Amino acid sequence: MSLDKTLLDLDRTPTTDELKDFFHKHDWSTAQISDPEKRTSEHKAGINAVKEYLDPVFEEVSQEMGLKTKSGYLHQKDNPLMAMKNNVEDLISDGVVSIINEPETAAEILNQYDLEDNEKADAFIHNAIKTMLTVMDYENLVKTIFAHSDDRDFSESESVNFRKMDNDRRWNHTDAKTEVVFISDYSELAAMPDPDSDVERIVIQREIVKKFIDGLNDSDRRILELTAQGRTQSEIAYALRYANNSSVSKRLKKMKQELIKLLED
Numbered sequence: 001m002s003l004d005k006t007l008l009d010l011d012r013t014p015t016t017d018e019l020k021d022f023f024h025k026h027d028w029s030t031a032q033i034s035d036p037e038k039r040t041s042e043h044k045a046g047i048n049a050v051k052e053y054l055d056p057v058f059e060e061v062s063q064e065m066g067l068k069t070k071s072g073y074l075h076q077k078d079n080p081l082m083a084m085k086n087n088v089e090d091l092i093s094d095g096v097v098s099i100i101n102e103p104e105t106a107a108e109i110l111n112q113y114d115l116e117d118n119e120k121a122d123a124f125i126h127n128a129i130k131t132m133l134t135v136m137d138y139e140n141l142v143k144t145i146f147a148h149s150d151d152r153d154f155s156e157s158e159s160v161n162f163r164k165m166d167n168d169r170r171w172n173h174t175d176a177k178t179e180v181v182f183i184s185d186y187s188e189l190a191a192m193p194d195p196d197s198d199v200e201r202i203v204i205q206r207e208i209v210k211k212f213i214d215g216l217n218d219s220d221r222r223i224l225e226l227t228a229q230g231r232t233q234s235e236i237a238y239a240l241r242y243a244n245n246s247s248v249s250k251r252l253k254k255m256k257q258e259l260i261k262l263l264e265d
Contacts, residue, residue: 016134031087033094043097050093054125056230058085061129063229066139070228072155073163079153080145088132162206205263212259223251 034043059071067081076082099105145153154164213221219240226236233245233252242248 016131031091033091033098036090046097046100047090047093050096051089054089054092054129057122057125057129058089059230061126061133062138064130065133066142068142069163070230073158073161075153075155081142084136084141165206208262209259212262216255220251220255223248224255227252 039047062071062081062085071082071085074082076086149167149170151164151167154161154167158164213224216224222240223236226239231239233248236248237243237245240248
Protein backbone atom coordinates (compact mmCIF):
# COMPACT_ATOMS: atom_id res chain seq x y z
CA MET A 1 0.00 0.00 0.00
CA SER A 2 1.40 3.39 -0.94
CA LEU A 3 1.92 5.96 1.80
CA ASP A 4 -0.95 8.36 2.22
CA LYS A 5 0.74 11.76 1.88
CA THR A 6 -2.29 13.95 2.49
CA LEU A 7 -0.95 15.22 5.81
CA LEU A 8 2.45 15.91 4.33
CA ASP A 9 0.90 18.18 1.73
CA LEU A 10 -1.07 20.31 4.19
CA ASP A 11 -0.23 24.00 4.46
CA ARG A 12 -1.17 23.95 8.15
CA THR A 13 -0.37 21.90 11.24
CA PRO A 14 -2.51 18.74 11.28
CA THR A 15 -4.91 18.21 14.17
CA THR A 16 -4.37 15.47 16.76
CA ASP A 17 -7.31 13.51 15.33
CA GLU A 18 -5.81 13.71 11.84
CA LEU A 19 -2.47 12.53 13.20
CA LYS A 20 -4.12 9.64 15.05
CA ASP A 21 -5.91 8.56 11.89
CA PHE A 22 -2.65 8.77 9.94
CA PHE A 23 -0.83 6.74 12.60
CA HIS A 24 -3.46 3.99 12.54
CA LYS A 25 -2.99 3.70 8.77
CA HIS A 26 0.82 3.83 8.88
CA ASP A 27 2.72 2.43 11.87
CA TRP A 28 5.89 4.54 11.77
CA SER A 29 7.01 3.61 15.31
CA THR A 30 9.56 1.15 13.85
CA ALA A 31 10.50 3.25 10.83
CA GLN A 32 14.15 4.17 10.21
CA ILE A 33 15.63 6.98 8.19
CA SER A 34 18.98 5.29 7.66
CA ASP A 35 20.22 1.71 7.91
CA PRO A 36 21.94 1.33 11.33
CA GLU A 37 24.43 -1.07 9.79
CA LYS A 38 25.57 1.57 7.32
CA ARG A 39 25.92 4.52 9.70
CA THR A 40 29.37 6.04 10.04
CA SER A 41 30.96 6.50 13.46
CA GLU A 42 30.33 10.25 13.15
CA HIS A 43 26.67 9.64 12.31
CA LYS A 44 26.29 7.27 15.29
CA ALA A 45 27.92 9.80 17.63
CA GLY A 46 25.48 12.48 16.48
CA ILE A 47 22.48 10.20 17.01
CA ASN A 48 23.69 9.22 20.50
CA ALA A 49 24.17 12.89 21.43
CA VAL A 50 20.58 13.70 20.44
CA LYS A 51 19.28 10.64 22.30
CA GLU A 52 20.99 11.83 25.48
CA TYR A 53 18.97 15.04 25.20
CA LEU A 54 15.73 13.22 24.37
CA ASP A 55 15.94 10.63 27.17
CA PRO A 56 15.02 12.87 30.15
CA VAL A 57 12.32 14.63 28.11
CA PHE A 58 10.80 11.32 27.07
CA GLU A 59 10.97 10.14 30.69
CA GLU A 60 9.20 13.26 31.95
CA VAL A 61 6.46 13.14 29.33
CA SER A 62 5.85 9.40 29.77
CA GLN A 63 5.39 10.00 33.52
CA GLU A 64 2.84 12.70 32.75
CA MET A 65 1.01 10.27 30.49
CA GLY A 66 0.60 7.40 32.91
CA LEU A 67 3.84 5.40 33.14
CA LYS A 68 4.13 6.11 36.90
CA THR A 69 7.41 4.25 37.32
CA LYS A 70 11.01 4.92 36.35
CA SER A 71 11.72 3.33 32.99
CA GLY A 72 14.82 1.72 34.51
CA TYR A 73 12.52 -0.82 36.18
CA LEU A 74 11.42 -2.02 32.72
CA HIS A 75 13.38 -4.24 30.36
CA GLN A 76 14.91 -1.93 27.77
CA LYS A 77 14.35 -4.29 24.82
CA ASP A 78 11.67 -6.82 25.76
CA ASN A 79 9.16 -4.36 27.23
CA PRO A 80 7.01 -2.98 24.35
CA LEU A 81 6.97 0.53 25.86
CA MET A 82 10.76 0.66 25.99
CA ALA A 83 11.10 -0.86 22.52
CA MET A 84 8.76 1.83 21.19
CA LYS A 85 10.67 4.55 23.05
CA ASN A 86 14.01 3.38 21.64
CA ASN A 87 12.65 3.15 18.11
CA VAL A 88 11.02 6.58 18.25
CA GLU A 89 14.15 8.18 19.74
CA ASP A 90 16.25 6.61 16.98
CA LEU A 91 13.88 7.96 14.34
CA ILE A 92 13.90 11.49 15.80
CA SER A 93 17.65 11.54 16.44
CA ASP A 94 18.48 10.31 12.95
CA GLY A 95 16.17 12.99 11.52
CA VAL A 96 17.84 15.72 13.58
CA VAL A 97 21.31 14.60 12.47
CA SER A 98 20.16 14.54 8.84
CA ILE A 99 18.76 18.07 9.12
CA ILE A 100 21.92 19.38 10.81
CA ASN A 101 23.90 18.07 7.83
CA GLU A 102 21.76 20.29 5.59
CA PRO A 103 22.58 23.86 6.78
CA GLU A 104 19.91 25.57 4.68
CA THR A 105 17.14 23.30 5.99
CA ALA A 106 18.38 23.66 9.56
CA ALA A 107 18.47 27.46 9.28
CA GLU A 108 14.94 27.52 7.87
CA ILE A 109 13.60 25.46 10.78
CA LEU A 110 15.42 27.57 13.38
CA ASN A 111 14.00 30.75 11.85
CA GLN A 112 10.49 29.33 11.67
CA TYR A 113 10.34 28.08 15.26
CA ASP A 114 12.89 30.34 16.97
CA LEU A 115 14.64 27.34 18.50
CA GLU A 116 17.85 29.22 19.27
CA ASP A 117 16.23 30.18 22.59
CA ASN A 118 16.91 27.24 24.96
CA GLU A 119 13.62 27.56 26.85
CA LYS A 120 11.62 27.65 23.63
CA ALA A 121 13.60 24.71 22.27
CA ASP A 122 12.92 22.68 25.43
CA ALA A 123 9.22 23.51 25.30
CA PHE A 124 9.11 22.63 21.60
CA ILE A 125 10.62 19.16 22.05
CA HIS A 126 8.48 18.51 25.16
CA ASN A 127 5.31 19.37 23.25
CA ALA A 128 6.45 17.45 20.18
CA ILE A 129 7.04 14.25 22.16
CA LYS A 130 3.80 14.68 24.09
CA THR A 131 1.88 15.10 20.83
CA MET A 132 3.63 12.04 19.42
CA LEU A 133 2.73 9.89 22.44
CA THR A 134 -0.83 11.22 22.38
CA VAL A 135 -1.14 10.23 18.74
CA MET A 136 0.21 6.77 19.61
CA ASP A 137 -2.44 6.46 22.38
CA TYR A 138 0.35 6.05 24.93
CA GLU A 139 -1.86 6.16 28.03
CA ASN A 140 -3.93 3.21 26.85
CA LEU A 141 -0.79 1.39 25.76
CA VAL A 142 0.59 1.70 29.31
CA LYS A 143 -2.64 0.37 30.82
CA THR A 144 -2.83 -2.53 28.38
CA ILE A 145 0.80 -3.57 28.74
CA PHE A 146 0.73 -3.54 32.54
CA ALA A 147 -2.63 -5.31 32.60
CA HIS A 148 -1.06 -8.13 30.57
CA SER A 149 2.52 -7.88 31.83
CA ASP A 150 5.03 -10.67 31.56
CA ASP A 151 8.07 -11.41 33.70
CA ARG A 152 10.25 -10.51 30.72
CA ASP A 153 8.85 -6.97 30.72
CA PHE A 154 10.91 -6.04 33.77
CA SER A 155 14.58 -5.28 34.26
CA GLU A 156 16.83 -7.81 35.97
CA SER A 157 19.48 -5.18 36.75
CA GLU A 158 17.53 -3.60 39.66
CA SER A 159 18.43 -5.45 42.88
CA VAL A 160 14.92 -4.89 44.24
CA ASN A 161 12.35 -4.29 41.52
CA PHE A 162 9.01 -3.80 43.27
CA ARG A 163 7.17 -3.55 39.96
CA LYS A 164 8.48 -6.99 39.00
CA MET A 165 7.61 -8.32 42.47
CA ASP A 166 4.06 -7.02 42.09
CA ASN A 167 3.79 -8.73 38.72
CA ASP A 168 5.02 -12.01 40.22
CA ARG A 169 2.49 -11.81 43.07
CA ARG A 170 -0.36 -10.94 40.72
CA TRP A 171 0.25 -13.90 38.43
CA ASN A 172 0.79 -16.20 41.42
CA HIS A 173 -2.51 -15.00 42.90
CA THR A 174 -0.88 -13.44 45.96
CA ASP A 175 -1.55 -9.82 45.06
CA ALA A 176 -2.28 -7.87 48.23
CA LYS A 177 -3.55 -4.91 46.19
CA THR A 178 -1.02 -2.64 47.85
CA GLU A 179 -0.08 0.56 46.07
CA VAL A 180 3.55 0.51 44.94
CA VAL A 181 5.64 3.59 45.71
CA PHE A 182 8.93 4.08 43.91
CA ILE A 183 11.83 6.07 45.37
CA SER A 184 14.15 5.07 42.58
CA ASP A 185 16.79 7.69 41.94
CA TYR A 186 17.63 8.60 45.52
CA SER A 187 20.30 5.94 45.76
CA GLU A 188 20.39 5.25 49.50
CA LEU A 189 16.61 4.96 49.70
CA ALA A 190 16.52 2.89 46.52
CA ALA A 191 18.82 0.34 48.13
CA MET A 192 16.05 -0.61 50.56
CA PRO A 193 14.80 -3.21 51.19
CA ASP A 194 18.10 -5.04 51.66
CA PRO A 195 18.51 -7.29 48.59
CA ASP A 196 20.24 -9.91 50.77
CA SER A 197 17.14 -10.29 52.94
CA ASP A 198 14.91 -13.32 52.61
CA VAL A 199 11.58 -12.97 50.84
CA GLU A 200 9.57 -12.57 54.05
CA ARG A 201 11.86 -9.78 55.27
CA ILE A 202 11.65 -8.00 51.89
CA VAL A 203 7.85 -8.04 52.07
CA ILE A 204 7.92 -6.71 55.64
CA GLN A 205 10.35 -3.94 54.68
CA ARG A 206 8.20 -3.06 51.70
CA GLU A 207 5.18 -2.59 53.97
CA ILE A 208 7.26 -0.43 56.31
CA VAL A 209 8.31 1.76 53.37
CA LYS A 210 4.68 2.06 52.24
CA LYS A 211 3.48 3.08 55.71
CA PHE A 212 6.32 5.56 55.93
CA ILE A 213 5.30 7.15 52.61
CA ASP A 214 1.63 7.20 53.63
CA GLY A 215 2.56 9.11 56.79
CA LEU A 216 4.42 11.89 54.97
CA ASN A 217 2.93 15.31 54.43
CA ASP A 218 1.96 16.32 50.90
CA SER A 219 5.16 18.32 50.34
CA ASP A 220 7.54 15.49 51.34
CA ARG A 221 5.55 12.95 49.38
CA ARG A 222 5.75 15.18 46.31
CA ILE A 223 9.52 15.49 46.75
CA LEU A 224 9.83 11.70 46.66
CA GLU A 225 7.51 11.41 43.66
CA LEU A 226 9.58 13.92 41.69
CA THR A 227 12.81 12.26 42.81
CA ALA A 228 11.46 8.92 41.56
CA GLN A 229 10.80 10.57 38.19
CA GLY A 230 14.48 11.46 37.92
CA ARG A 231 14.14 15.18 38.61
CA THR A 232 17.19 16.96 40.01
CA GLN A 233 17.00 18.65 43.40
CA SER A 234 17.17 22.04 41.68
CA GLU A 235 14.22 21.12 39.45
CA ILE A 236 12.25 19.91 42.46
CA ALA A 237 12.99 23.09 44.38
CA TYR A 238 11.76 25.16 41.44
CA ALA A 239 8.62 23.05 40.97
CA LEU A 240 7.68 23.19 44.67
CA ARG A 241 8.70 26.84 45.08
CA TYR A 242 11.51 26.24 47.59
CA ALA A 243 14.12 28.98 47.87
CA ASN A 244 16.89 26.61 46.72
CA ASN A 245 17.80 22.95 46.39
CA SER A 246 19.31 22.92 49.88
CA SER A 247 15.81 22.67 51.37
CA VAL A 248 15.05 19.66 49.19
CA SER A 249 18.36 18.03 50.13
CA LYS A 250 17.63 18.50 53.86
CA ARG A 251 14.14 17.01 53.52
CA LEU A 252 15.49 13.97 51.66
CA LYS A 253 18.23 13.48 54.25
CA LYS A 254 15.73 13.69 57.12
CA MET A 255 13.35 11.24 55.41
CA LYS A 256 16.23 8.83 54.80
CA GLN A 257 17.24 8.93 58.47
CA GLU A 258 13.66 8.36 59.62
CA LEU A 259 13.19 5.44 57.24
CA ILE A 260 16.49 3.82 58.26
CA LYS A 261 15.43 4.02 61.90
CA LEU A 262 12.11 2.35 61.12
CA LEU A 263 13.80 -0.44 59.18
CA GLU A 264 16.37 -1.06 61.90
CA ASP A 265 13.77 -1.29 64.71
